[in-house]
Amino acid sequence: MGRLKQKGKAGAAKAYMTRSTAIKKLQCSLADFRRLCILKGIFPREPRSRKKANKGSSAPTNFYYAKDIAYLAHEPVLRKLRDHKAFAKKLARALGRGEWSSAKSLEENKPVYRLDHIIKERYPTFVDAVRDIDDALCMIFLFASLPVDSKVSSTLTENCARLAAEWQLYVMHAHGLRKVFLSIKGVYYQAEVFDQTITWLVPYQFTQTIPPDVDVRVMLTFLELYQTLLGFVFFKLYTDAGLVYPPPLDTAKDDGAAGVGAFSLQETKDSRSATTAKSKVVEVDGKRVSSKDVRQTIKTITTAGPSDGPDVDMHAIDSSVANEEDEEFVEDTAEEDTDDAPSAPTFTTATLPTLKTLSALPQSTSSKLFASYTFWISRETSRPIFEFIVRAFGGRIGWPATSGSGSPVDEADDTITHVIIDRPVVQRTNESEEERERRRRRKHVQPQWIVDCVNAGKILLEDLYAQGKTLPPHLSPFGEHKDAYDPTVGIAGTEEDEEMEDEEIIEGEDDEDEEEEEAARPGKAALNAAAAAAEDATALRAAELAAEAAGVDFGTFEKETKKAHKKAKSAQAPKDDEAEQDMNKMMMSNKQRKLYERMKYGEKKRATERQELEQKKRAIEKEKKRRSKAS
Numbered sequence: 001m002g003r004l005k006q007k008g009k010a011g012a013a014k015a016y017m018t019r020s021t022a023i024k025k026l027q028c029s030l031a032d033f034r035r036l037c038i039l040k041g042i043f044p045r046e047p048r049s050r051k052k053a054n055k056g057s058s059a060p061t062n063f064y065y066a067k068d069i070a071y072l073a074h075e076p077v078l079r080k081l082r083d084h085k086a087f088a089k090k091l092a093r094a095l096g097r098g099e100w101s102s103a104k105s106l107e108e109n110k111p112v113y114r115l116d117h118i119i120k121e122r123y124p125t126f127v128d129a130v131r132d133i134d135d136a137l138c139m140i141f142l143f144a145s146l147p148v149d150s151k152v153s154s155t156l157t158e159n160c161a162r163l164a165a166e167w168q169l170y171v172m173h174a175h176g177l178r179k180v181f182l183s184i185k186g187v188y189y190q191a192e193v194f195d196q197t198i199t200w201l202v203p204y205q206f207t208q209t210i211p212p213d214v215d216v217r218v219m220l221t222f223l224e225l226y227q228t229l230l231g232f233v234f235f236k237l238y239t240d241a242g243l244v245y246p247p248p249l250d251t252a253k254d255d256g257a258a259g260v261g262a263f264s265l266q267e268t269k270d271s272r273s274a275t276t277a278k279s280k281v282v283e284v285d286g287k288r289v290s291s292k293d294v295r296q297t298i299k300t301i302t303t304a305g306p307s308d309g310p311d312v313d314m315h316a317i318d319s320s321v322a323n324e325e326d327e328e329f330v331e332d333t334a335e336e337d338t339d340d341a342p343s344a345p346t347f348t349t350a351t352l353p354t355l356k357t358l359s360a361l362p363q364s365t366s367s368k369l370f371a372s373y374t375f376w377i378s379r380e381t382s383r384p385i386f387e388f389i390v391r392a393f394g395g396r397i398g399w400p401a402t403s404g405s406g407s408p409v410d411e412a413d414d415t416i417t418h419v420i421i422d423r424p425v426v427q428r429t430n431e432s433e434e435e436r437e438r439r440r441r442r443k444h445v446q447p448q449w450i451v452d453c454v455n456a457g458k459i460l461l462e463d464l465y466a467q468g469k470t471l472p473p474h475l476s477p478f479g480e481h482k483d484a485y486d487p488t489v490g491i492a493g494t495e496e497d498e499e500m501e502d503e504e505i506i507e508g509e510d511d512e513d514e515e516e517e518e519a520a521r522p523g524k525a526a527l528n529a530a531a532a533a534a535e536d537a538t539a540l541r542a543a544e545l546a547a548e549a550a551g552v553d554f555g556t557f558e559k560e561t562k563k564a565h566k567k568a569k570s571a572q573a574p575k576d577d578e579a580e581q582d583m584n585k586m587m588m589s590n591k592q593r594k595l596y597e598r599m600k601y602g603e604k605k606r607a608t609e610r611q612e613l614e615q616k617k618r619a620i621e622k623e624k625k626r627r628s629k630a631s
Contacts, residue, residue, distance in 0.1 A: 007055070016045065016053040016063040026072060031217070032081050038221045039077060039118055042068045080113035087111055115228040129233050130196045136226035137200035140164050143223060146208050151216045159227065162246070165260050166234050168388050169247060173265055175367040177392035179477040180451045187385055190478065193237070199478070205382060242267050256405030259384055366457040370395025376411060378421040379403055381447055386420060389450055412438075418462075419444045425468040448474055485610040 007013075017025075023033050037043065044062040047053035053063055072078065087110060094103040123129035144160040146152050171177055171191050178197075179190040186203040210216060238245035247263040254262040371394035377383050383403045390397045398409025398416070409416065419442050431439075449465035455477040464472055475486070547557045585593055 012047050012049060012053040013055050015066055016047050017066045017069050018054065019044075019062045019064065022064055022069045022072075025069060026078065028078065028081060032078075034218065035081075035221050036072055036075060036078060038218070039115065039225055040072060040075065041122055042072065076117065077113045077115070080111050083111040115225060116232075118225070119229055119232055123229070126233075126236055127194060127196065129229060130194050130198070133226075133230065133233055134199055135222075136230055137164075137167060137198070139219070139223055139226050140167075140230065141200065141202045145203050145205065146210065149210070151210070151220075156220075156223070160223075162249075163227065163230050163234070165263055166238075166245075166247060167230070168260050169263055169265060170234065170237050170241070170243075172260075172388065172391045173241065173243070175392060175394060177389065177454070180389055180454050181476050181478065182448070182451055182474060183476075188478070202385075205384065239268075244268055253406045258404050258406035260387065261404075261406040261408075366393075368394035369453060369457070369459065373417045374398070374409060374413070374415045375450075376409065376413075376416045376419045376442075377403065378419065378423065380422050381420050386447060386450055389454060393454065416442055418442065420447050420450065421445070421467050422447055423467070446471060485613045 005011075019033070023030060026033065026036075028036070042064065045065055047063055050063070051058050054061065087106060091103055091106050094100075094106060119129070123132065140160045140163050143152065143157060144164045146157060148154045148157060171193075174193065176191040176193050177189065178192050179188075181188040186201050188199060188201055190197060190199045192198070235245050238247075244266045247265055250258070250262050250264065370390050374396040375386070375390055375398070377386060377397060377399040379400050379402050383399050387397055387399070396409060396415075398407045398411070398413065400411065401407070421444050443462045444467040445462050445465045446467065446469075448471050449460065449462060452465070452472075452474065453460050455475075544557060585596065588596060
């Protein structure tokens with residue numbers, strides 16, 4: 001006879017634990033329990049049977065794994081929180097008694113916890129940490145733009161602004177920015193660091209307010225973890241790039257609102273020797289080539305596409321090929337016995353790519369798209385956004401003194417090729433000849449041109465983005481759902497659509513004339529009978545004889561029969577699909593059926609939205625066409 005199981009001692013009742021039970025076991029407050037769960041990455045779980053997990057009770061509550069709570073019981077941060085609770089009581093007692101020396105000594109020995117061990121536990125490798133910094137970057141940039149109040153201190157916002165500037169400096173130095181999207185929420189950026197795609201959101205520079213229904217304490221706990229995580233990640237990124245971390249800050253430029261320009265990137269003294277020790281370096285013809293150059297060459301080749309050739313300026317890599325004689329494969333001149341192995345594959349020099357053949361291929365320059373351009377930002381354009389984008393793609397940029405200090409380019413500089421301006425065209429009467437010549441020499445574009453060039457991976461025509469012109473639609477580069485509405489399709493094929501509409505109108509008029517003529521003919525009744533009896537062979541034969549007696553030729557009769565057959569088939573297809581879908585839904589479980597219905601509802605909603613947008617666009621194009629004809 002097996003052992004009898006006691007109620008609440010096995011199964012779900014033992015595997016799960018309610019939140020109140022967990023707080024009693026850990027002997028901490030609810031706020032400390034929430035902080036521990038956020039720091040350690042523990043979240044509520046949903047058991048299969050809530051009644052069994054709650055020992056027969058059906059009261060609504062949150063459940064946690066019992067193993068997770070046991071894991072929290074040995075956390076050093078929990079001990080520090082308990083020590084801080086005792087410290088607060090002792091400090092309040094000393095202040096109440098007027099023992100100032102004791103209060104001062106207590107304040108100096110205040111218990112402080114660190115989160116370094118938690119970062120090492122949650123992210124065993126550096127790539128894991130890089131892969132998970134999307135939310136951290138969004139939180140850092142958000143708090144860097146928040147105003148200082150009783151909940152958010154000035155020290156916190158300054159630290160977040162410093163971390164945000166350090167991340168932007170590294171992305172600009174590594175040229176890792178890939179995509180940009182200007183949305184209503186803010187600016188979405190996407191960068192590639194250590195072969196990991198990182199996407200983050202930066203709010204616009206407006207006056208931000210904290211909503212009263214947002215729990216700032218929870219966000220501050222996440223921010224505490226993210227600050228430690230980004231400190232580790234940035235230190236590793238800077239040291240691997242041979243840069244000093246943290247980057248030195250020029251206080252004079254920072255006081256003058258220089259932004260990212262207040263920080264300067266400096267190479268470490270032993271960066272060259274460390275790079276030489278890590279990677280194998282070979283000198284050929286006075287040029288140094290390392291294994292890092294080889295990896296970078298292969299990476300740029302994989303990112304280059306066949307469409308990059310005519311639109312983007314190509315250039316070879318700076319480093320030459322090392323030891324070409326060793327890299328080349330020599331063909332085997334010995335004769336092969338084709339009779340013994342007729343199907344054996346033969347490998348030649350062309351099928352085995354070497355560093356020489358890889359470096360000879362055209363390279364992608366999308367990471368330095370603006371390297372040959374110099375920009376000037378007008379005062380109404382957001383300087384931090386476009387300074388980051390232009391510098392991340394190798395360009396030079398300047399701005400007026402009203403936008404901040406530290407501009408590397410003066411407005412009268414002859415190297416300026418583009419002016420980013422977001423104002424309507426204004427006729428200037430008191431403009432000198434020199435200023436007029438300078439204006440003609442430079443190209444004035446709207447800010448969207450910069451972002452669209454980045455997303456397209458090439459330099460677009462400036463005429464569509466000229467000052468004062470209506471801009472083309474700014475689409476998201478992050479990939480939309482399938483069969484989504486694309487406004488650029490209609491713009492590219494406007495003439496073809498008009499030709500098709502004219503043809504449809506002409507065909508419709510011809511069809512109406514043919515229907516009137518056929519209706520007047522005596523054989524129309526026979527053709528209608530053939531269309532109705534397209535599926536029945538006997539009735540079809542009788543209709544054929546009737547049409548022949550009425551004087552209808554066989555070609556017209558056969559054409560009408562095929563049309564009727566197609567109409568009947570197209571009308572029957574949706575019914576068959578609906579019947580098949582109903583049969584499939586009957587075989588699904590309740591959960592699968594609900595999920596399937598939600599998917600179909602979403603598809604129908606997107607299709608309806610696309611149809612509405614296409615109808616609006618069609619109406620706008622017709623109105624434009626009518627106005628152009630009237631004028």
